[in-house]
Amino acid sequence: MLKLSLLDLVPVTNTGSIAQSLTNAADLARHAEALGYGRYWVAEHHGMQGIASAATAVVLAHIGQATSSIRIGSAGIMLPNHAPMVIAEQFGTLEALFPGRIDLGLGRAPGSDGVVARALRRNLASDERQFPQDVVELQAFLAGDERLGIRAVPGEGTHIPIWILGSSLFGAQLAAMLGLPYAFASHFAPDALDEALDVYRRQFKPSEQLAQPYAAAAFNVFAADTHEEAELLASSQQQAFVALRTGNPGKMKPPLAGYKDSLPPNARAILDHVLQCSAVGTVDDVRDGLKAFVARTGVDEVVIASSMYDHDARKHSVALAMEAARSL
Template sequence: MALPLPLSILDLATVTDEETVGQALEASTTLAQRAEDWGFRRIWYAEHHNMRRIASAATSVLIAHIAARTERITLGSGGVMLPNHSPLQVAEQFGTLAELHPGRIELGLGRAPGTDQETVRALRRDPRASERFVQDVQELQGFLGEDSLVPNVNAYPGRGTNVPLSILGSSLYGAQAAAALGLPYGFASHFAPDALEQAVALYRKEFRPSAQLSEPRVIAGVNVIAADTDAEAQEELHRVRRQRVRMFIGRRGRSLTDAEVDAVLDSQAGDQIRNMTRYTAAGTPDVVARFLEDFAATADADELIVAGPATRRDAWWRSWELLATKVQNVQ
């Protein structure tokens, strides 16, 4: 039985231990090609910096590559971290994509830097740029529309493309911004679940219709590890949690042993890692489908966007293949 609401994909272009960056990007390209046939609605790529295992830092470049190798599926950012860029440059990049691939490009926007403070300095960004987030979104809308808010400055390409925007976040701020701007709201519950229900309720309550969107629309993030047996899925989930311990707690220049990682998972810090993966569907396809139905109700979501955190490429592929059996082709 197919799920009763659309599913999309959040692909972090993860580089596994056995791969080069090029091989990881080729896997992302193949996933997009298969996702078209499987019936997924869209794929988003997230901007992260200074993270060895994530190859989607140059988000618009990756979208361009994959758009040229697919035919129908919608592609976008989940998201571009707007404080890292000028609205004009973002409009030019995504305007170019929209002209090359009409009707297939969208733009999710986040307020966080997507990295640590040292990297923020390396990006040459103003650390106070996030305070102008709403104004920057409005400026970006102007560049992508017909009425630039900056006198005598237009985005070429970009002007008149009206690339659809979404606001992404994991806090009440993002919910309020999306509601005030009348834009879809994507909640990052796949790694920051705590404010999910409160933020979605606030967004729906305060939503103001806009030229882009007449009614509120919520996209909620969730992790999926589908496997042929529940035991296999749970083993992979444990590997995922181990990997997150190494990412967030492992000291630079030193690899943690599995025993050290497991000791962390048994500590208070491990509780925080488990909480980050609270919304993870791990099991056989039927178990995953039931989890996703329950999660969609909890999140009051119109659409789910799925992250595939499996750490081994064979398990990653198998998870997507099994999830695809539950996808309803709703466009």
């Protein structure tokens, strides 16, 4: 059966609260675990009213307490925001609390802007040398490498699985060079998907962590009992993408009937392009979408992204996605 995992941005609605979003995240994680999802991943973003997962390790501790077997992790920790030792300590603590269940996905995007970068006290310049160095240093902390001259406690000796995340060829090349699993952010940045996966597989070098390439890719699913309902549910995420692309991000808005058709043609084209790795509709629609996506990419795992305004509708969508995967 197709392996499915779930990506959660812990969305905050315009009528909800951060506390409610975190409660929903724990409930959704329990639901995903019961359905048979393999992983529950949380993404780091900063300074955004509509996303409650900025303190990613803290959110994962909350998710871990609510679940018992599903793997939990980051998709990802934006490593330029942090000293590698700090991440080793945070995820070493998570591994101590939830042994054998932690994934550490790393990205080099800031997940913020320059103002937030300064507030984080980090240099977020896109340095193609610094990020690989930080990844290797983090690996060394998790391995307890004595050459560092300092110990990450908790963290050392945990060998927590590291993933490289990306939406360009850079991440694919780095994952291949270090022999790490690779996940592509095709749910919002699909342009380099095929080329990146090809580069990753061709250039992959086995490592202690991984003997052969292992690739995942993100795919949006908005599923409901009818196609019309699914289209309506998808409109909240569509509004969020348009708001972000026009420099006006905010809390998630309720579904809006006919939203996409109300946009000018150029805006609709942008939305169709950004969300091209998506399935909107019934179980059959999702099954066909997943089947085509896996046939195209050959990925070992699909990471479902499915932010919705209504929590119960989202839980139902996640269940329908798993039903579709089981039918493949």
